[in-house]
Amino acid sequence: MQIFNPVKAILEKDAVKNHKSLMNFSGKCALIVTGRNSAKKTGALYDVLDVLKEHGKEWIIFDEVTENPGFDLITKGLDFLGSKKADAVIGIGGGSPIDASKAISVLHANRNSSFEDIYKNPNLEAVPVFAVPTTSGTGSEMTQYSVLTNKDNVKSGFTNFNTFPKVSFVDPKYTLDMPWNITLSTAVDAFSHSAEGYMCISADSYIKNIAENSMKAVKENLENIKNKDSLELRTGLSFGSMTAGYVISHTGTVLPHSLGYGLTSEYGIKHGLATFLFIIPVLKRLYDKNIKFDFVNNIFGSLKNMENYFDKLEINDYRVKISDEHIDLFSERVSKSGHVLKTPGNFTKKDIEELYLEVSL
Numbered sequence: 001m002q003i004f005n006p007v008k009a010i011l012e013k014d015a016v017k018n019h020k021s022l023m024n025f026s027g028k029c030a031l032i033v034t035g036r037n038s039a040k041k042t043g044a045l046y047d048v049l050d051v052l053k054e055h056g057k058e059w060i061i062f063d064e065v066t067e068n069p070g071f072d073l074i075t076k077g078l079d080f081l082g083s084k085k086a087d088a089v090i091g092i093g094g095g096s097p098i099d100a101s102k103a104i105s106v107l108h109a110n111r112n113s114s115f116e117d118i119y120k121n122p123n124l125e126a127v128p129v130f131a132v133p134t135t136s137g138t139g140s141e142m143t144q145y146s147v148l149t150n151k152d153n154v155k156s157g158f159t160n161f162n163t164f165p166k167v168s169f170v171d172p173k174y175t176l177d178m179p180w181n182i183t184l185s186t187a188v189d190a191f192s193h194s195a196e197g198y199m200c201i202s203a204d205s206y207i208k209n210i211a212e213n214s215m216k217a218v219k220e221n222l223e224n225i226k227n228k229d230s231l232e233l234r235t236g237l238s239f240g241s242m243t244a245g246y247v248i249s250h251t252g253t254v255l256p257h258s259l260g261y262g263l264t265s266e267y268g269i270k271h272g273l274a275t276f277l278f279i280i281p282v283l284k285r286l287y288d289k290n291i292k293f294d295f296v297n298n299i300f301g302s303l304k305n306m307e308n309y310f311d312k313l314e315i316n317d318y319r320v321k322i323s324d325e326h327i328d329l330f331s332e333r334v335s336k337s338g339h340v341l342k343t344p345g346n347f348t349k350k351d352i353e354e355l356y357l358e359v360s361l
């Protein structure tokens, strides 16, 4: 058994303001990596700027991160920085800005390195990363991973042990006005992280315990948010996201994440939904092989109840017709991914094709 997760994470309303001393780094200038809107709309950006001002720091804001950041976007961020030196990188937003901040951090610290290098070497130096999530699902606030879309439009993550955020300021108030479709897609992403961590062949009882608590928190709070939003419920979802991130920082993700990547890059389905569409089909196949998981009964009572719970949230409305060519291409790619080896049940390429057919309209 190995446990390693050096992230100082604070889950609390007004986390940035209440823990100003932690938003600090040696050197003068921070690069803030964010998207066009959410950091400003939620107030997260201004909370961070107030604290940097108080510490006498300077900053540069790169606010062009879009969903599913690609290599071009990372290069743009580095070009934007130009010859200036960033002593810290602060990612504010959903998973995309936080993942982008990790990639920029490694490439900024290793100016002669290529994307190929960062995928190969998980120990390259990195500029300290701080994370301020404005959604609740990515888990990136707790992990050493960054998922990017490469030049061939394929999503793939790299690992770097120096990009575990130094501090993650998780303030659930930033998520209060998140629209339902984003709340749902991010929450089921968190649920999938924990479910997949639990399923992973290397998961031990310690990780399974955390994963189960994380899924329970997502389940209990998500269904209630649909009726009445509150800071308390949002805190529950942020807890679900953080703990799920903690889980995958040890196990990584397994088959459903790998299956979902193609639906996001080729069909534009949000990452969490694209992944979750495969969770129950994969579980059913494993149950058919008599590979069962206690969390299903402990949280939902049965696999059927679990399916009904997510049906009520209208997850299946997000399915699309997947073309035969894509089923072929994705199945080939997924069957060769490391995710399959970490998933119990010996899934073959044929099994994977069948999973795509099952999810396709």
Ligand SMILES: [Fe+2]
Pocket: 138, 189, 193, 257, 271, 272, 275
């Ligand atoms: Fe994910």
